[in-house]
Amino acid sequence: xxxxxxxxxxxxxxxxxxxxxxxxxxxxxxxxxxxxxxxxxxxxxxxxxxxxxxxxxxxxxxxxxxxxxxxxxxxxxxxxxxxxxxxxxxxxxxxxxxxxxxxxxxxxxxxxxxxxxxxxxxxxxxxxxxxxxxxxxxxxxxxxxxxxxxxxxxxxxxxxxxxxxxxxxxxxxxxxxxxxxxxxxxxxxxxxxxxxxxxxxxxxxxxxxxxxxxxxxxxxxxxxxxxxxxxxxxxxxxxxxxxxxxxxxxxxxxxxxxxxxxxxxxxxxxxxxxxxxxxxxxxxxxxxxxxxxxxxxxxxxxxxxxxxxxxxxxxxxxxxxxxxxxxxxxxxxxxxxxxxxxxxxxxxxxxxxxxxxxxxxxxxxxxxxxxxxxxxxxxxxxxxxxxxxxxxxxxxxxxxxxxxxxxxx
Numbered sequence: 001x002x003x004x005x006x007x008x009x010x011x012x013x014x015x016x017x018x019x020x021x022x023x024x025x026x027x028x029x030x031x032x033x034x035x036x037x038x039x040x041x042x043x044x045x046x047x048x049x050x051x052x053x054x055x056x057x058x059x060x061x062x063x064x065x066x067x068x069x070x071x072x073x074x075x076x077x078x079x080x081x082x083x084x085x086x087x088x089x090x091x092x093x094x095x096x097x098x099x100x101x102x103x104x105x106x107x108x109x110x111x112x113x114x115x116x117x118x119x120x121x122x123x124x125x126x127x128x129x130x131x132x133x134x135x136x137x138x139x140x141x142x143x144x145x146x147x148x149x150x151x152x153x154x155x156x157x158x159x160x161x162x163x164x165x166x167x168x169x170x171x172x173x174x175x176x177x178x179x180x181x182x183x184x185x186x187x188x189x190x191x192x193x194x195x196x197x198x199x200x201x202x203x204x205x206x207x208x209x210x211x212x213x214x215x216x217x218x219x220x221x222x223x224x225x226x227x228x229x230x231x232x233x234x235x236x237x238x239x240x241x242x243x244x245x246x247x248x249x250x251x252x253x254x255x256x257x258x259x260x261x262x263x264x265x266x267x268x269x270x271x272x273x274x275x276x277x278x279x280x281x282x283x284x285x286x287x288x289x290x291x292x293x294x295x296x297x298x299x300x301x302x303x304x305x306x307x308x309x310x311x312x313x314x315x316x317x318x319x320x321x322x323x324x325x326x327x328x329x330x331x332x333x334x335x336x337x338x339x340x341x342x343x344x345x346x347x348x349x350x351x352x353x354x355x356x357x358x359x360x361x362x363x364x365x366x367x368x369x370x371x372x373x374x375x376x377x378x379x380x381x382x383x384x385x386x387x388x389x390x391x392x393x394x395x396x397x398x399x400x401x402x403x404x405x406x407x408x409x
Contacts, residue, residue: 049065049069050065116376118378121135122134122142124155124157126147129146129148129150130145130147131144131145131147131152131173132144143177143178145178147166151168151187152165153165154190156191156193156200157193158215161173161175162178163193165187165189168185168186169183169184169186169187170183170184170187172218183218186211187202189201189207190239191239192246193241196214196215196216197213197215198212199239199246200213202223208225208227208232208250209226210224212270226270230253231262231264232253235282236281237261237282237285240287240288240289243292244265244292245268245273246266246267247264248263249262249263249264249278249296250263250264260279261278261281261285262275262276263275263296263320273319274319278296278302278303278304280302284299285297286377288334288335288336290336293318293323293357295334296314297312297332297334298311299312299332299333300312303325305325306322311327312326312331312345313325313331313359315358315359324358324359326355330345331343331344331345332344332345337379340362342354342355342377343355351364352364
């Protein structure tokens, strides 16, 4: 055969996949030819995709086998959050926050629970005689410091430091290590901070004396007894601040000898900027900020907003002028999350509600039987915490899939 004839024969050669054998030294295939091996690869891919789609849909992903892998990825990435509203408790009904060094905030915490503050991504907790810092992302305990006594009542977080107070001293703490840096004499039962200063209610829980303390050296810059402004005390009320002022729920004495609940804007020089009579009880209120807006809730719909009108959730501007309010709802507590208000309305069959920033209800969720957060409600790290003496947790999933499907947000 000439070389030309050989070339033509090769050019005209037709290879059939089923007649081409494979060596398969690693035993990856049952088949021994290319065609059947390709069928195995295809079927394995189909089976794998079916399994993935089934698993994702069991978590509420809403994907299909007809979707491409890229479409499945996009749907997972864009999946809106869901709320799992079933409360979680320890099986033996024993409430703990920390067990053997592992954080258990996904359970119910109570038992001499004092206070909780959050600064992303960390919790700072005083429980019994322990000051505990917890990483909310990986659930590790950063430090667990034993305190001198069980009288510590408040936590205040600044850019660099942590401040805690018992009934004798105010302590400046290193946020990274938990070690004490400095202390000054005097007990505080309310603290808040803005800029270079700490603002505190000094003394016991019947006191109305305010101190302004410089953070750098803990020097007391200013003292004022607010009783000259008829403020009876701040007990059980909120005492918070932003760049505009200190905002507090306060009790004022009246001519009959009883007290009225007020919402008070206090300037940083402790002059009173504005006062609004709210009615109701101090412990039933909460105050939170979004930009320069001030949001206030009241569990018995007792906030006086207009003549003969009361509300359970009110939006004010920085000067406490009413911007919006809910008319027919009581709100035991609330938080602001991703541009929406999430509020607990205990008098509704859909007691956990999503509202826009004009306080209009967008959606409602199933009633929670045991969650009555007088103290606070916080949404952080895809979790909803209801705080009322203890901590109750509910899952808010976004971009991930919880083991149990919740309701769409």
